[in-house]
Amino acid sequence: DADVTQTPRNRITKTGKRIMLECSQTKGHDRMYWYRQDPGLGLRLIYYSFDVKDINKGEISDGYSVSRQAQAKFSLSLESAIPNQTALYFCATSDSGLNSNQPQHFGDGTRLSIL
Amino acid sequence: GNSVTQMEGPVTLSEEAFLTINCTYTATGYPSLFWYVQYPGEGLQLLLKATKADDKGSNKGFEATYRKETTSFHLEKGSVQVSDSAVYFCALKGRGSQGNLIFGKGTKLSVKP
Numbered sequence: 001d002a003d004v005t006q007t008p009r010n011r012i013t014k015t016g017k018r019i020m021l022e023c024s025q026t027k028g029h030d031r032m033y034w035y036r037q038d039p040g041l042g043l044r045l046i047y048y049s050f051d052v053k054d055i056n057k058g059e060i061s062d063g064y065s066v067s068r069q070a071q072a073k074f075s076l077s078l079e080s081a082i083p084n085q086t087a088l089y090f091c092a093t094s095d096s097g098l099n100s101n102q103p104q105h106f107g108d109g110t111r112l113s114i115l
Numbered sequence: 116g117n118s119v120t121q122m123e124g125p126v127t128l129s130e131e132a133f134l135t136i137n138c139t140y141t142a143t144g145y146p147s148l149f150w151y152v153q154y155p156g157e158g159l160q161l162l163l164k165a166t167k168a169d170d171k172g173s174n175k176g177f178e179a180t181y182r183k184e185t186t187s188f189h190l191e192k193g194s195v196q197v198s199d200s201a202v203y204f205c206a207l208k209g210r211g212s213q214g215n216l217i218f219g220k221g222t223k224l225s226v227k228p
Contacts, residue, residue, distance in 0.1 A: 043159070045215060090158055092159075
C-alpha cells in the first residue's frame, strides 16, 4: 500500500548496533502495528499503538522498542541488534471506526540483516 | 488462546487448475476471518473477509466461506492464473481483541503456464 511507507527498504548491519526502522502513513488511521515475518512462521506482532503515545506489547516485544510521537509515524528500534533479529519487518495501519473489522493496510516491508 | 492453522506449502498448480488452501481456526466466541495475499516483494493486501458464520467473502475470483461447525475458512478459486502466484495468509480477529490479527504461517502458491 503506497500510503504506508517504510524506510529503509533494506538494511545490513552488525551485531550490537542500534537500528531504527521508520513507518509513516497518509491514510489518517489511528492504529499502527509492527510485525516481523520469518520463513515458515508467518507474521508475528511486535508492538502496536492505538493513538499517539499509546504503546502496547505484542507477541514478541523483547529486544524491541517503539515510539509514536505523531499519528502518522510509528518507529521501531532495536537497541542492540542480534543475528536472530534478521527478518522482514512490516508496518501496518488500520482505522478504529465504528466497524471493528477494519482491515489492516501494510507497507512493503524492510528487509533487515544482522551480521 | 486464538490460533490459525493453514495447509503447508508450497502448492504448485498449472494455469486454470482449481485451488483450495485449507484454513482452520481456534477461537473463543465468534471471530472475524480474513485472507491476505502477499505478492513477491510487497506487503500483505486484504483479499477477502467474513465476519459471521455462513458469510462468504469473495474477491478477484477467490471465495471463502465462514464455517462455524467445522471452524474453517478455506480459500478456493475455480481457475488460477500465473498472476495468482503469491503467498496467502489466513488470519482471524477475535471479538474484543482491539484489532489485533492472528496470522497463519502462510501458503506459497506457484502457478505454472
